[in-house]
Amino acid sequence: xxxxxxxxxxxxxxxxxxxxxxxxxxxxxxxxxxxxxxxxxxxxxxxxxxxxxxxxxxxxxxxxxxxxxxxxxxxxxxxxxxxxxxxxxxxxxxxxxxxxxxxxxxxxxxxxxxxxxxxxxxxx
Numbered sequence: 001x002x003x004x005x006x007x008x009x010x011x012x013x014x015x016x017x018x019x020x021x022x023x024x025x026x027x028x029x030x031x032x033x034x035x036x037x038x039x040x041x042x043x044x045x046x047x048x049x050x051x052x053x054x055x056x057x058x059x060x061x062x063x064x065x066x067x068x069x070x071x072x073x074x075x076x077x078x079x080x081x082x083x084x085x086x087x088x089x090x091x092x093x094x095x096x097x098x099x100x101x102x103x104x105x106x107x108x109x110x111x112x113x114x115x116x117x118x119x120x121x122x123x124x
Contacts, residue, residue, distance in 0.1 A: 013051075013115055015051050016051050016052060016053065016066070017050050017051060017052045018052070018053075018103070018108055020050055020052035020102075021052075021102035022054050022100050022101070022102060023102075025050065025052065025067070025069050025074070028050070029050075029069055029070065029071050029074075030071075046070050046071055046072050047070070048070060048071070049068060049069065049070045050067075050068075050069050050070075051066065051067070051068055051069075051077070052066075052067055052069070053065065053066055053067070053103045053107075053108075053111060054067060054100050054101065054102065054103070055082070055090060055100070055101045055102070055103055055104075055107060056099075056100050057090075057091065057094065057097070057098050057099055057100075057101065058098050058099070058100075061081045061082050061084065061087045062081075062082050062087050062090060062091065063079050063080060063081050063082065064079075064080045064081075064082060064103065064107060064111055065078070065079050065080075066078040066079075066080075080111070080114070082107070082110075083110075086106065086107065086110060089106065090104060090106075090107065
């Protein structure tokens with residue numbers, strides 16, 4: 001799904017947890033009983049859901065992927081290739097290592113601007 005898919009996923013866009021990392025998602029949703037030790041809220045049912053972005057560097061260019069995660073699954077709702085300059089800086093930061101990473105501040109700003117434009121809330 002491209003950026004248009006984000007427009008259709010209004011709830012997800014409005015509920016993005018910008019601080020969620022792939023590691024934290026595993027702790028919250030997959031490592032039952034481990035959550036209390038991290039001072040996080042406990043996941044009590046399949047209705048407890050998080051929406052968050054990750055950066056996947058397995059393909060070229062790296063992609064920002066919007067994830068919907070509950071205790072049953074992690075579903076990819078949208079996939080957005082990173083622009084070349086942003087991609088190059090991110091890959092330098094992670095040592096050009098293939099993987100799935102949390103978004104950086106720079107990528108968050110870019111995604112927020114992209115989401116605003118797609119919603120028609122930006123002047124540009």
